[in-house]
Amino acid sequence: MSKMRKYLALTRAGIIEELGFRLATIVMIFGNIIYLTVIYFLWRSIFASSPTPVVNGMTFESTLIYLVLATAIFNFMEMYTVWEMGRNVQSGKIVLDLVRPMEYRSYLFWSYTGPTIMQFLTTFIPTFIIVECVTKAIPLGINLLYFIISIILAVMINYSIDFMVGTICLYSESIWGINIMKQVIVLLFSGATIPLAFFPEGLAKVASVLPFKAVYDGPLSILLMNSPEICDVLPILELQAFWAVMLYLLSVGFWKISLRQITVNGG
Amino acid sequence: MENSIVLKNITKEFKVLNRHEGLKGSIRDLFSRDYKTVTAVDNVSLEIKKGEIVGYLGPNGAGKSTTIKIMTGILKPTSGEIMVNGKTPWEDRTSNCEKIGVVFGQRSQLWWSLPLVESFKLLKDIYMIEDKNYNDMLDFYASIVDLEPLLHKPVRQMSLGQRTLSDILASFLHSPEVVFLDEPTIGLDVAMKSNIRDLIAAINEQKNTTVILTTHDMGDVDALCKRIVIIDKGKMLYDNDMEHLKKVFGSYRTLSLRIRSSQMTDDFITSLEERFSPYGISISTENNWVSLVINEDRIKVMDVLSGVQENGSIKDMKLEEISTEEVIKRIYTEGI
Numbered sequence: 027m028s029k030m031r032k033y034l035a036l037t038r039a040g041i042i043e044e045l046g047f048r049l050a051t052i053v054m055i056f057g058n059i060i061y062l063t064v065i066y067f068l069w070r071s072i073f074a075s076s077p078t079p080v081v082n083g084m085t086f087e088s089t090l091i092y093l094v095l096a097t098a099i100f101n102f103m104e105m106y107t108v109w110e111m112g113r114n115v116q117s118g119k120i121v122l123d124l125v126r127p128m129e130y131r132s133y134l135f136w137s138y139t140g141p142t143i144m145q146f147l148t149t150f151i152p153t154f155i156i157v158e159c160v161t162k163a164i165p166l167g168i169n170l171l172y173f174i175i176s177i178i179l180a181v182m183i184n185y186s187i188d189f190m191v192g193t194i195c196l197y198s199e200s201i202w203g204i205n206i207m208k209q210v211i212v213l214l215f216s217g218a219t220i221p222l223a224f225f226p227e228g229l230a231k232v233a234s235v236l237p238f239k240a241v242y243d244g245p246l247s248i249l250l251m252n253s254p255e256i257c258d259v260l261p262i263l264e265l266q267a268f269w270a271v272m273l274y275l276l277s278v279g280f281w282k283i284s285l286r287q288i289t290v291n292g293g
Numbered sequence: 294m295e296n297s298i299v300l301k302n303i304t305k306e307f308k309v310l311n312r313h314e315g316l317k318g319s320i321r322d323l324f325s326r327d328y329k330t331v332t333a334v335d336n337v338s339l340e341i342k343k344g345e346i347v348g349y350l351g352p353n354g355a356g357k358s359t360t361i362k363i364m365t366g367i368l369k370p371t372s373g374e375i376m377v378n379g380k381t382p383w384e385d386r387t388s389n390c391e392k393i394g395v396v397f398g399q400r401s402q403l404w405w406s407l408p409l410v411e412s413f414k415l416l417k418d419i420y421m422i423e424d425k426n427y428n429d430m431l432d433f434y435a436s437i438v439d440l441e442p443l444l445h446k447p448v449r450q451m452s453l454g455q456r457t458l459s460d461i462l463a464s465f466l467h468s469p470e471v472v473f474l475d476e477p478t479i480g481l482d483v484a485m486k487s488n489i490r491d492l493i494a495a496i497n498e499q500k501n502t503t504v505i506l507t508t509h510d511m512g513d514v515d516a517l518c519k520r521i522v523i524i525d526k527g528k529m530l531y532d533n534d535m536e537h538l539k540k541v542f543g544s545y546r547t548l549s550l551r552i553r554s555s556q557m558t559d560d561f562i563t564s565l566e567e568r569f570s571p572y573g574i575s576i577s578t579e580n581n582w583v584s585l586v587i588n589e590d591r592i593k594v595m596d597v598l599s600g601v602q603e604n605g606s607i608k609d610m611k612l613e614e615i616s617t618e619e620v621i622k623r624i625y626t627e628g629i
Contacts, residue, residue, distance in 0.1 A: 035418030039404055046406045122402045124367050127390040
């Protein structure tokens with residue numbers, strides 16, 4: 027328990043730190059409104075050009091809800107881990123994090139939990155409430171509980187992916203390219219920019235075997251289910267749990283090997 | 294007394310890519326396997342006792358930081374044995390880290406946007422410091438520095454001096470056995486430097502913490518260190534008491550002379566250099582002052598004085614014991 031305390035202390039500090047940046051939150055909300063306006067008009071014209079109101083099994087309304095919520099999830103999920111790691115490696119600040127009496131991976135993860143929780147409360151929850159009030163399309167029932175479990179798994183998967191990409195920064199001095207590449211791949215294959223239902227068959231197959239799907243598409247599907255049975259959500263949660271464990275092991279392993287490389291060959 | 298840190302024949306080699314010049318070279322480097330080995334630390338052995346303050350000196354790039362990184366467990370030595378508080382740091386990194394504190398003068402380990410007291414609370418939880426020890430430590434801090442105005446100030450709003458002070462306090466908070474201070478007084482004003490030195494001395498005395506101090510400021514060394522270790526190009530040049538060092542260089546004096554400004558010409562300086570270099574005298578000038586470091590075993594100060602007077606008229610003079618700075622400079626350039 028006492029061990030947990032040092033991690034929760036990091037969460038707490040993150041929340042306090044986040045509260046100090048009120049302006050940043052406001053700017054981000056404003057940026058999202060612009061982004062969502064663009065999305066709205068883009069998809070409206072896509073649906074307007076289609077002969078039927080239902081495209082790939084999704085209506086205009088459900089597509090929009092899906093994308094709005096995906097954006098809201100993106101906001102608290104994207105913690106710029108890769109930037110942070112890259113910057114710390116470049117500036118040498120990582121040395122100070124490495125002399126903390128805990129594993130770097132956990133240290134960084136728990137440092138992020140504070141901002142993640144704050145972003146969840148300040149951007150996801152309001153978006154959720156607005157969407158619900160306007161459309162009444164999100165069922166309010168057991169699906170919310172499953173969604174919470176699913177979103178926690180998604181955070182873990184996303185962090186492992188970020189941490190792995192961040193580890194590459196130990197070798198490569200360019201963070202920018204790596205990070206942009208990661209963002210594009212994750213957002214595309216997770217269904218955050220275009221719902222997976224719209225993917226052509228080949229691409230959909232690729233997306234289904236990649237872990238990114240478990241980050242956005244998983245929790246969103248669960249959220250939009252109407253009073254699902256456990257057997258409806260279990261396949262999604264199982265897949266997420268599988269990726270969470272796999273990527274955890276991979277990212278820990280990759281970090282250990284890389285760190286040894288660095289400590290042996292210098293950096 | 295027990296040893297806090299023991300290094301036995303520590304060597305650390307890095308593999309560095311041989312980089313080529315120009316665009317073509319850079320592209321070639323992408324595929325190059327052409328590495329050269331650089332020895333950053335070369336067969337260094339060292340024993341540091343509990344409670345000692347050791348000045349760890351050397352010119353830039355001498356291998357100081359590498360040694361410190363080995364002692365903190367971040368780097369693994371290529372060969373040799375190392376024990377810090379009875380453990381091998383690179384094997385037991387996490388548990389080693391619980392018992393050490395680190396300050397890098399140019400970076401802060403504090404949480405940038407949090408008030409200092411929040412950083413302290415966080416460190417309290419991270420290092421699992423007992424409530425009582427934590428409160429005692431804060432009381433102790435309050436007795437040596439003016440803590441109250443610092444506690445509620447976010448770190449990013451602090452001046453460099455306040456921040457360094459806070460960083461040092463933070464590094465001692467969990468009562469570590471060893472604290473590594475890497476250039477703690479860099480960029481600080483004279484008053485703040487002296488505050489920081491007093492603080493380090495006070496904590497060291499009270500808590501018997503071993504302190505490894507790397508610095509380029511000889512004032513730090515004079516104020517704090519009884520013992521100094523000097524390394525250059527990865528090799529150990531000197532490891533002994535300050536007293537001993539002073540004794541070795543005891544026969545050295547610095548003679549400073551103010552010369553009439555019309556006579557302070559390059560020719561004059563060259564003639565002095567020609568005349569006195571056989572006696573191992575080094576000459577430096579500042580404004581109208583000429584400083585000569587004289588080894589009295591080889592030539593008498595009076596002889597130098599009359600020698601100078603033959604070519605120029607002396608307006609003023611000073612005779613000083615050799616400063617630590619001068620001693621270190623001599624060791625860097627000539628060895629001991």
